[in-house]
Amino acid sequence: MEVLRPFRDEIKAKSLIDNIKALTTKPVNIMEVCGGQTHTILKYGIEDLLPENIKLLHGPGCPVCVTSLEAIDMAINISLNKDVIFCTYGDMLRVPGSSMDLFKAKALGANLKIVYSPLDALKVALANPCKNIVFFAIGFETTAPANAMLILQAKKLNLKNFFVLCHEVLVPPIIASLLESKESNVQAFLGPGHVCSVMGLHEYEHLVHNYQLPIVVTGFEPLDILEGIYACVQQLNNNGVRLENQYTRAVTQDGNIPAQQAIKDVFEVCDRKWRGLGFIPKSGLSLNSQFKDFDATIKFKVDNLDIQESKECISGEILRGLKKPYECEFFGTKCTPLNPLGATMVSSEGACSAYYKYRQSKLTASP
Amino acid sequence: MCLAIPGIIEEIYMQDDITMAKVNFQGIKRSVCLAYLTDINIGDYVLVHVGFALKKLSHIDFINANKLINVDSELN
Amino acid sequence: MSSDVFNSCNLPINDQACISLGHGSGGKLSSNLINEFFLPYLGNEILNELEDASVVTLNQDNIAVSIDSFVVNPIFFPGGNIGSLSVHGTINDLAVRGAKPLFIAASFIMEEGFLLEDLTKIIQAMQLACRQNNVKLITADTKVVNKGDCDKIFITTSGIGLVTANDIPSVSKAKVNNNILVSGDIGRHGMAIMATREEFELESTIESDSASLYSLINLILASDIQVNCLRDITRGGLATVLNEIAMASGIGIVIDESQIPIQTNVAALGEILGIDPLYIACEGRFVAVVDEIRAQDLLAIMHSHPLGTNAAIIGKVVDDPDNNVIAKTIIGGSRLVDTLLFDELPRIC
Numbered sequence: 142m143e144v145l146r147p148f149r150d151e152i153k154a155k156s157l158i159d160n161i162k163a164l165t166t167k168p169v170n171i172m173e174v175c176g177g178q179t180h181t182i183l184k185y186g187i188e189d190l191l192p193e194n195i196k197l198l199h200g201p202g203c204p205v206c207v208t209s210l211e212a213i214d215m216a217i218n219i220s221l222n223k224d225v226i227f228c229t230y231g232d233m234l235r236v237p238g239s240s241m242d243l244f245k246a247k248a249l250g251a252n253l254k255i256v257y258s259p260l261d262a263l264k265v266a267l268a269n270p271c272k273n274i275v276f277f278a279i280g281f282e283t284t285a286p287a288n289a290m291l292i293l294q295a296k297k298l299n300l301k302n303f304f305v306l307c308h309e310v311l312v313p314p315i316i317a318s319l320l321e322s323k324e325s326n327v328q329a330f331l332g333p334g335h336v337c338s339v340m341g342l343h344e345y346e347h348l349v350h351n352y353q354l355p356i357v358v359t360g361f362e363p364l365d366i367l368e369g370i371y372a373c374v375q376q377l378n379n380n381g382v383r384l385e386n387q388y389t390r391a392v393t394q395d396g397n398i399p400a401q402q403a404i405k406d407v408f409e410v411c412d413r414k415w416r417g418l419g420f421i422p423k424s425g426l427s428l429n430s431q432f433k434d435f436d437a438t439i440k441f442k443v444d445n446l447d448i449q450e451s452k453e454c455i456s457g458e459i460l461r462g463l464k465k466p467y468e469c470e471f472f473g474t475k476c477t478p479l480n481p482l483g484a485t486m487v488s489s490e491g492a493c494s495a496y497y498k499y500r501q502s503k504l505t506a507s508p
Numbered sequence: 509m510c511l512a513i514p515g516i517i518e519e520i521y522m523q524d525d526i527t528m529a530k531v532n533f534q535g536i537k538r539s540v541c542l543a544y545l546t547d548i549n550i551g552d553y554v555l556v557h558v559g560f561a562l563k564k565l566s567h568i569d570f571i572n573a574n575k576l577i578n579v580d581s582e583l584n
Numbered sequence: 585m586s587s588d589v590f591n592s593c594n595l596p597i598n599d600q601a602c603i604s605l606g607h608g609s610g611g612k613l614s615s616n617l618i619n620e621f622f623l624p625y626l627g628n629e630i631l632n633e634l635e636d637a638s639v640v641t642l643n644q645d646n647i648a649v650s651i652d653s654f655v656v657n658p659i660f661f662p663g664g665n666i667g668s669l670s671v672h673g674t675i676n677d678l679a680v681r682g683a684k685p686l687f688i689a690a691s692f693i694m695e696e697g698f699l700l701e702d703l704t705k706i707i708q709a710m711q712l713a714c715r716q717n718n719v720k721l722i723t724a725d726t727k728v729v730n731k732g733d734c735d736k737i738f739i740t741t742s743g744i745g746l747v748t749a750n751d752i753p754s755v756s757k758a759k760v761n762n763n764i765l766v767s768g769d770i771g772r773h774g775m776a777i778m779a780t781r782e783e784f785e786l787e788s789t790i791e792s793d794s795a796s797l798y799s800l801i802n803l804i805l806a807s808d809i810q811v812n813c814l815r816d817i818t819r820g821g822l823a824t825v826l827n828e829i830a831m832a833s834g835i836g837i838v839i840d841e842s843q844i845p846i847q848t849n850v851a852a853l854g855e856i857l858g859i860d861p862l863y864i865a866c867e868g869r870f871v872a873v874v875d876e877i878r879a880q881d882l883l884a885i886m887h888s889h890p891l892g893t894n895a896a897i898i899g900k901v902v903d904d905p906d907n908n909v910i911a912k913t914i915i916g917g918s919r920l921v922d923t924l925l926f927d928e929l930p931r932i933c
Contacts, residue, residue, distance in 0.1 A: 143534060143848060144514050144553070151842075153531060154915035162775075166578075186917020204510075204932075231857075231929030246579055248604055257784045257857070257930060258559025260541060265783075280558075283510035284932060286544055287560040335510040338555065338562045361512075363915045391512075391555050391563050400544040400562065478613060478925045488931075499919040511858045511932055530787075533856055535849030536779065537787035558932050 148362030149185075157367040158190050164374050168194040171373050172319075172462050173331040174312060176203030177361045180491055183499040185363045195370065198264075198326075199495075200464030201315050201418060204280045205232045205488035207460065209414045210450050212308040213238040215443040219275050219306060220251035222441065226269055228262035229277040231255045235478075235487045239448050242487075259291035264315055266295070266303040275437045278305045283335040285309050285426060286400035289407040292432055304437035309426035310413055312336050313344045318421050319461055320352045329373035331366070332358035334388040339404075341396025342384060349384045360388035403497055407432055416484050417456035454483030459492050466493040474498060512557035513538070516564055517550050533554060585651035610819025610865070611924030630763050634815060634832075636677040639747055646747035648683035650674055653740040659706065662776050663792030666739055667706035669867060672796045679798040680814040680870055682749030682805055685717060692771040694786045696731040702809035706737065717796050719743070735806040749805050757812040758833035762901040763879035765872045767800065767886055768793065768894040771844040771861035773868070775853050778838045783858070784930070790849050795868030800889045800929060804872070809882050813873035820924040821863040825871050836904020839921070841911045845894045847867070859928035862921060873901065 147153075179199045182188060188197055201207055215236050220227035224387035227243075234243045234253070235473050247253045252272075256262050259276060266274040267463060290308065295303045312333050319325055332345055337358045345356050359369030369387045384390055404426065413425025413483040428436050433454055438444045453471055458464040466472050466485070476482040485491035515531035520542065522528070529541040531554065541560045542548055554561035590902060606613040623632060630638045637650035652673045671688065678685045690710070692705070707856040714721055730922050772793040779788035798924050804811060813833070817825050822844070854861045868891065874882050879897050886892030909921040 149914055151915050175510065184919060185915050186918075186919045187915070190915070190917050230932040232931040234929060235926070244604055244606070245602075248602055254783055255930060257538075258541075260559055261783055261785065261861045280932065281510060283512070283557050283562070286562075287558045290526070290541060290543060290560070294526070298524070331509075331541070335512045335555075335557060335562070338512070390565055393563075397544050397562055399546070403544070479616075496924075498922055513855050534852035535789050536852045536856055538785060538856070 148360070148364045150364065153364055154190075154367060157364065157371060161195070161367065161371050162192050163370065163373060164378060165192045165195055166378070167372060168196065169230065169245050169328055169377050170196045170198055170326050170462070171329045171331060171370060172198040172327045173201045173359070173362070173366070174200040174202040174316065174333045175331075175335070176206065176488065176491065177201070177335070178331055178359065178366060179495055181361055181363060181366055183495040187363060187366060188455050191370070195374070198500060199459070200462060200494035201415070201460040202281065202329075203485075203488050203491055204284070204310060205236060206456070206484040206491045207310060207415045207418065208233070208236065208308050208484070209416050210239060210440060210448050211414065212243075212306065214276050214448050215438060216306055217243060217246045217480055218443050219437055219441045220246045220253060221249065222273070224272050225275055226252045226254055226265055227275050227277070228254045228256045228265055230279065233277055234486050235481075236484050237481050237487065240416065243489070259287045260294070262404065263291055263294055263298075263300075263303070266300050267298070270302060273302050273304065273440070275304045275306055278307045278309060279482070281312055281333070281336050282340050282404070283338065285408065286339060286397070286403045289403040291433055292407050292428070293403065295435060296432065303435065304440050306437040307427055309408060310415065311410070311424050311426065313348060314421055314424035315415065315418070316348055317352070318418070318424070320354075324462065324463055325461070327354070329355040329357070329377055331373065332356045334358055334360045334365070334391060337388070337392040337396060339397050339400045342386060342394050346384050349382060355381055355385070357385040357387050358392055360391065360431070377395050417454070417460050418458070445451040451482040456483035456485040456493070459485050466496040469493070481484055510557055512555050512562065514553050515556055517548060517552050517554060518552060529561070530544070531561070591691050606926035609924060609927040611824055611926060613926060614819075615923070617785065625731045633756075635681060635744070637681045637683065637745070638751055639681055639683070646752070647914065648678045648681045648745040648747050649742070650677035651740065651742040652677060653738060654711050655735070656777065658701070658777075658780055659736055661780055661789065661792055662788075663772075664794040665706055665709050666737060667709035668713045669794050670739040670741045671710050671717070671719070672794050672867060674741040675713075675717050675719065675796045675798050675870040676816040676868070676870070677798075678743050678745035679801040680753065680816050681745075681747065682752045682814070683745030683747045684802070685719045685743055685745040685798055687722045687744045688714065688719050689742045690721055691740040692724070692726045693734050694726065694728050695734045695736050696728060698736050703737070711761070713796065717798055725832045742757065749809060752812040753811050755813055755815055755829055756832040758829050758835050758873040758901050760813060760835060760901050760903045761876050762812060762873045763876045763897050764826070764837060765874065765879065765882060765886065766817075766822065766845065766896055766898050767797070767870045767872065767892050768868070769847045769850070770817065770869060771846060771850045771854070771864035771867055773866050774821070774864035775850045775861070778857065778859075779853060786853070788849065790847070790853065793868040793911055794865050795891055797868060797870055797891065800886065801870070801890045803889055804882065804885055807881075807885055808876060809878045809885070810880070811872050811874050814870055816870045817866040821865060822871070823862040823909065823921045824924045826921065829873065830904075830907040830909055833901075834907060836902045836907055837899055837909045838902050839899030839909065839911050843896050843898045845896050855929035858932070859930065863928050872884065876900065
């Protein structure tokens with residue numbers, strides 16, 4: 142994309158990398174929170190360009206990967222109803238449930254529609270009054286305002302054939318949870334740029350204050366990532382404990398206030414189970430009491446599924462930055478994108494899948 | 509997470525009481541919800557995620573691509 | 585009220601393996617399907633080569649034979665329709681084996697209710713494509729199935745061509761230090777189709793690259809340049825073709841990402857939907873592998889033809905026992921470019 146080309150400039154990248162090299166004197170562990178950042182790091186081969194003592198840990202910020210097995214099974218179960226059209230973002234189709242993924246449900250006859258925007262699901266509902274339309278509302282704070290608008294519009298249009306399966310998750314509680322853990326080895330974070338476009342910086346200031354480590358809110362282009370890493374290393378060198386905003390073109394102190402208001406109007410904070418990470422208090426959003434009529438779990442009575450997670454999958458340790466994908470004994474053998482044991486191997490932003498896709502050669506070359 | 513890309517506003521209109529825009533992403537156009545932004549005009553750049561504009565972008569942001577490193581170069 | 589399919593909340597147990605759309609993506613699953621299910625029963629020394637068209641010798645003539653089915657949705661798309669596509673596709677499979685396409689056979693499966701007006705447009709497009717390329721459709725079959733048993737129209741075409749090249753280009757003939765060329769900008773056909781999907785509500789200016797490659801390839805084969813591999817880029821995109829060449833030739837490939845021609849609007853749609861143009865189908869592009877000292881000459885020939893104006897040298901063949909395809913990224917890093925695993929899906933993250 143031409144407008145993004147300045148952020149993918151080879152000469153500037155080289156200059157940033159030289160600066161990072163000059164600055165890096167001791168080993169540092171930096172975690173990028175977002176799957177989108179992981180994707181950029183691997184797609185552009187950024188890790189290999191960095192000094193060896195910078196270790197990038199790939200965090201839990203892929204909403205597809207962390208959507209709980211229960212939610213995936215509920216989605217599959219609901220989608221198999223004959224009178225349902227199940228609308229979802231494309232990335233959810235290959236996430237493995239207990240016994241199948243949504244693709245398999247489609248092969249068994251489920252009527253699935255991939256949508257680009259939540260509002261597209263509303264159009265499906267209006268065009269199919271004799272069907273029940275269910276939208277799989279997943280995502281972090283970036284996506285929550287879009288999902289909220291969908292539900293507000295459904296209420297305004299008084300739709301009776303429209304439901305959402307809601308699995309919204311929040312970033313600050315998961316960062317806090319990672320840092321509460323004694324095993325954490327994260328020294329600095331690249332903060333989630335697009336989440337902060339919506340939410341602003343306040344929550345991240347609290348995290349910096351409470352856990353005494355640098356967070357640099359960072360964008361998604363290669364130069365953004367390199368700048369974010371540079372700023373982290375610089376702070377770590379100077380024992381800095383500050384929130385920095387690398388992604389100023391998209392993130393302001395207060396964020397997008399109308400979007401935050403829509404989230405408050407439609408959702409309430411709830412406890413949530415994260416795939417691979419378990420139960421985390423106050424880490425999700427669910428429909429508040431005014432919008433319960435749209436809750437697909439009530440409509441389709443799917444809240445009590447018998448679920449089974451693969452015992453061999455270590456995605457929890459991967460998402461916490463404790464292990465790299467290639468440290469899993471099943472990586473690339475029993476677990477591949479074609480036969481994933483867990484969700485981190487499925488989504489293109491999942492750390493395992495991204496490693497498989499972009500770095501397989503290195504791994505086979507160096508045992 | 510959260511793929512979001514910049515596009516340019518070509519047309520602004522109302523649909524079901526919400527403000528929408530036709531946004532041009534370098535030759536590909538799509539309707540985008542503007543409900544969460546105020547003071548948007550034709551020709552503005554916006555950052556779009558799943559069909560929603562989240563932030564107005566300034567054209568200058570695209571020219572001054574790296575603030576932090578410029579600061580650093582000055583120091584050097 | 586609620587579920588009328590299940591009495592309990594538990595999921596139905598269904599461990600029976602079945603065909604998924606991924607088996608038709610042209611990527612790793614398609615390849616698994618062929619290797620595990622078809623070749624064990626139907627394989628022989630000719631089929632096992634897995635070329636775009638097989639070459640057999642009859643009465644001292646080398647005859648190229650190919651077959652392909654076309655199930656595109658929508659059947660009319662910017663830049664062509666299923667009729668022109670079905671003729672071009674088969675001509676291209678023959679042309680990349682150094683054959684002059686001569687005859688085509690076609691089979692039509694149509695759905696009850698399919699409009700005769702649409703059928704006429706499709707047949708007219710086939711007529712034009714055959715005339716332009718001097719090929720004759722010499723046998724055909726039609727079948728009609730119940731409403732819903734197929735989507736409007738499926739077309740299968742098979743082609744026969746006479747191999748004129750002395751040394752037949754093959755996917756297995758790439759050699760270390762050869763250069764890799766692509767005949768034009770990539771990803772247009774798949775992206776043009778993607779952009780028409782109504783659920784995405786996109787307005788796009790992308791036109792399919794569907795075209796017959798015979799005249800361009802003929803120009804190359806008539807020159808004094810010895811081309812080692814020619815392969816047309818279809819399902820699975822450029823990335824998959826490069827991997828096929830690397831595997832079949834037992835070499836590695838390094839490409840320079842900044843040199844790969846991609847139209848701005850194709851790149852933009854890739855960014856919007858989060859899909860990589862390297863994996864998106866073309867229908868009028870090919871990869872050529874040639875000795876490095878003739879690469880510029882080959883490029884000049886491509887540039888002289890209307891279908892090759894955007895041709896580029898994108899990389900070279902290296903010695904690599906793992907047969908990897910590696911991309912040098914635009915910021916100077918490197919990454920693995922794997923075969924397509926499954927169809928690229930739009931993503932939010």
